[in-house]
Amino acid sequence: MASTVLQVLPLWFGEGWMSSDKRQHGGPAHYWVVLQNLLMCMVCFYSLYYIAVSLCIGLLRVHEINSLLAPFDYTTQPSWQNPKYLVGVISTEVTYLLGGLVFAWIVEEWVWDYAITVTLLHIAMTVAVMSDFPSAEHWWIALGSGLVMMIFGGQLLAYKLFRSNFVYPAELQNF
Numbered sequence: 001m002a003s004t005v006l007q008v009l010p011l012w013f014g015e016g017w018m019s020s021d022k023r024q025h026g027g028p029a030h031y032w033v034v035l036q037n038l039l040m041c042m043v044c045f046y047s048l049y050y051i052a053v054s055l056c057i058g059l060l061r062v063h064e065i066n067s068l069l070a071p072f073d074y075t076t077q078p079s080w081q082n083p084k085y086l087v088g089v090i091s092t093e094v095t096y097l098l099g100g101l102v103f104a105w106i107v108e109e110w111v112w113d114y115a116i117t118v119t120l121l122h123i124a125m126t127v128a129v130m131s132d133f134p135s136a137e138h139w140w141i142a143l144g145s146g147l148v149m150m151i152f153g154g155q156l157l158a159y160k161l162f163r164s165n166f167v168y169p170a171e172l173q174n175f
Helices: 002-013 027-060 083-107 111-130 137-161 169-173
Strands: none
Touching: 027 083, 027 111, 083 111, 083 137, 111 137
C-alpha cells in the first residue's frame, strides 16, 4: 500500500517540488520532500485558520462559539447579522488568502497543487470531525472562493518571487 501511494504522489503533486536547478525526479528523497512540503502547508494552513478565528472572535466579541471546531463548522445559519457566521466566513477567506502567500514561500512553483490537496484534506477532516458530509451551499461557496483566491494569489506571488525557476512550455519541448 505504501509503495503504491508513493508511486502516485508525484502524479498528484506534480514534479515541481524544488527549484529547476535542484530537481530530482523520482527516488525516495523526492517523495519525502513532497510529504514534508505538504505537512508544512497543512500546519501553516491550520495555524493561520486558528489565528484568524481567534482574531475574529475577539474583534466581533463572539462568546458563544467553539473555537476548536470553528474551521470545520458548516452548520451555522448564513446571515450577515449572525456573528458566528461572520467569524466563519471571514476567517475562512482570510486563511485562504494568506495561505496562498505562505504556500508560495514554501513550495515556490506548485501552489495550485498544494492548495487543492490541502483543501481536499480539509474537506476530509471536516467530514471526520462533524461526522457528516457538508451539504450547506454557503460553506462550499466560501471554500471555493477561498481556494480560487489561494491559487491566484499564491501563484502570482510565486511567479513574481521565483520567476527564474518556472518551467515554460518552450523548455518542455527540449526535455
